[in-house]
Amino acid sequence: MDEIRVEHLQKIYQTEQAKRKIFGDLNLNIPTGKLTVLAGRSGCGKTTLLNLLGGLDKPDGGEIILPDDYHSTMLYPEPYLITWTTVLNNISLACGAGLTPLEREKQARGLMELVGLSDCETMTPAQMSSGMKQRLALARALATQSQLLLMDEPFAALDFITRAEMQRQLLHVQQEAPRTIVFVTHQLDEAIVMADQIAVIHADGSAVMLSVDASAHEEDSPAFGVMKKAVMAECMK
Ligand SMILES: Nc1ncnc2c1ncn2[C@@H]1O[C@H](COP(=O)(O)OP(=O)(O)O)[C@@H](O)[C@H]1O
Ligand SMILES: [Mg+2]
Secondary structure, three states: OOEEEEEEEEEEEEOOOOEEEEEEEEEEEEEOOOEEEEEOOOOOOHHHHHHHHOOOOOOOEEEEEOOOOOOEEEEOOOOOOOOOOOHHHHHHHHOOOOOOHHHHHHHHHHHHHHOOOHHHOOOOHHHOOHHHHHHHHHHHHHHOOOOEEEEEOOOOOOOHHHHHHHHHHHHHHHHHOOOEEEEEOOOHHHHHHHOOEEEEEOOOOOEEEEEOOHHHHOOOOHHHHHHHHHHHHHHHO
16 A cells, blocks of 8 residues: 555544534545645644554544554654763664664664764764754654654754754655655745645645645745745635
8 A cells, every 4th residue: 555544534622611623524645655744724633633643642533544564653843862872872772673782783873874963973962952853853763664754843943044954854864765754844835845745734624635746845946936825825725
């Protein structure tokens, strides 16, 4: 199966005061090996959908059909790291089970290179900038070998230069070894630069998928401007 299928998904939050239907009948196909951005107004259900995709929450109806043996890892705006140990250990401890210590180290070094942290192997998170910490969190997520990476505004806490570097880094990683990535962002420009497709989630819990041509990934291209208008128009509906 080359896609994740979200079929007739329902999610209702019940609090003491009220019942809130987030999704009544959400249908969405998320292709594997691609980067899909979830966009939409605050509160439309993006984090809810990520949690459902990752199995951190259960639907109230419908289903999410994943390919066989699919595992997911969540990446949050605040990186989740082991604060007291080195970059090398942070990554090797995240590597999947069944590896010898030497194999773990080899894999960790490869990932350090991939995210541009090769010169930092003995540093601990306390000695690192926020951009370096987020790259380390990305390396740890990649080390898990999860086929599905769920990213909830992963670059939101970074300054704009570091954010642009992280976007490039993630696209580079995605070129080297593509995974299925579902990425939430509030930044329209970031969405278009990164995405193979953008799922706009509306307030009524429906979603529209817009595919992004590679020519739109360059911010100074005419295709970028056209795409931006199209996504904006869909978000405003
Ligand atoms: N555990 C919960 N219990 C009750 N309501 C929730 C819970 N989680 C989220 N919500 C509500 O569901 C809506 C969608 O939330 P969320 O998925 O976080 O939106 P988004 O990530 O798109 O901003 C919001 O109105 C939010 O307040
Ligand atoms: Mg959210």
